[in-house]
Amino acid sequence: MATERTFSIIKPDATRRNLTGAITAKLEEAGLRVVASKRIHMTKEQAEGFYGVHRERPFFGDLVSFMISGPVVVQVLEGENAVARNREVMGATNPANADEGTIRKTFAESIEANSVHGSDSAENAKIEIDFFFKPEEIVG
Ligand code: UDP
Numbered sequence: 001m002a003t004e005r006t007f008s009i010i011k012p013d014a015t016r017r018n019l020t021g022a023i024t025a026k027l028e029e030a031g032l033r034v035v036a037s038k039r040i041h042m043t044k045e046q047a048e049g050f051y052g053v054h055r056e057r058p059f060f061g062d063l064v065s066f067m068i069s070g071p072v073v074v075q076v077l078e079g080e081n082a083v084a085r086n087r088e089v090m091g092a093t094n095p096a097n098a099d100e101g102t103i104r105k106t107f108a109e110s111i112e113a114n115s116v117h118g119s120d121s122a123e124n125a126k127i128e129i130d131f132f133f134k135p136e137e138i139v140g
Contacts, residue, residue: 005035005138006082006119007128012070013113015039020073023116026103027077030089036076036138042068050131059112066112074132078140083125086118 010023024034042050047067054060077086091102095114098105108114119125129138 003078003080004082004122004125005076005078005129006032006086006122006125007117007132008075008077008086008119009117010073010075011113011115011117012066012068012072013109014107014115015071015073017107019107019115023103023107024075026089026106027075027086030079030085032077032079032082032086032089034075035078035140036133037073038132038137039071039073040132041071044068050128063112076129076133076138083119083122087120090116090118 008027010020014020014023020039027034044064047064048055051060051063051067054063079085089103091098091104091108093104093114094111095104095108096111098108103116104114108116119128
């Protein structure tokens with residue numbers, strides 16, 4: 001498997017609790033390299049655009065409000081099999097179902113405030129990276 005890139009967000013519940021470093025350490029321990037990172041406060045338009053696929057879901061409004069409730073850290077992660085590796089270290093969407101040792105099992109507060117986002121495919125990773133980063137902001 002060749003080196004690939006994925007996109008990650010450290011969500012507002014985690015930045016509020018000062019967990020940026022602890023979460024990044026877990027990503028690095030999983031073999032992922034942070035090749036771009038910035039702390040931003042998303043606008044409503046950005047959050048709605050980013051989660052556009054979920055627009056019709058009942059949780060959409062609450063999810064957008066949550067994602068703009070505080071700063072987030074958007075990151076590009078690089079490594080072998082990075083998309084799958086990141087999903088593995090993140091754990092299940094609902095922390096109650098996440099495996100021991102995963103980021104969500106360790107840190108998440110709820111199914112909504114679940115500390116991290118990670119792309120679910122290489123195709124979406126490219127779209128999500130392009131949504132937040134210019135090519136020159138990524139230093140591999
Ligand atoms: N989410 C939620 N309620 C749900 C399902 C999802 O609030 O019932 C939120 C949660 O923050 C999740 C995000 O919506 O991370 C995107 O959902 P998805 O099913 O894509 O899960 P993920 O890929 O993040 O595990």
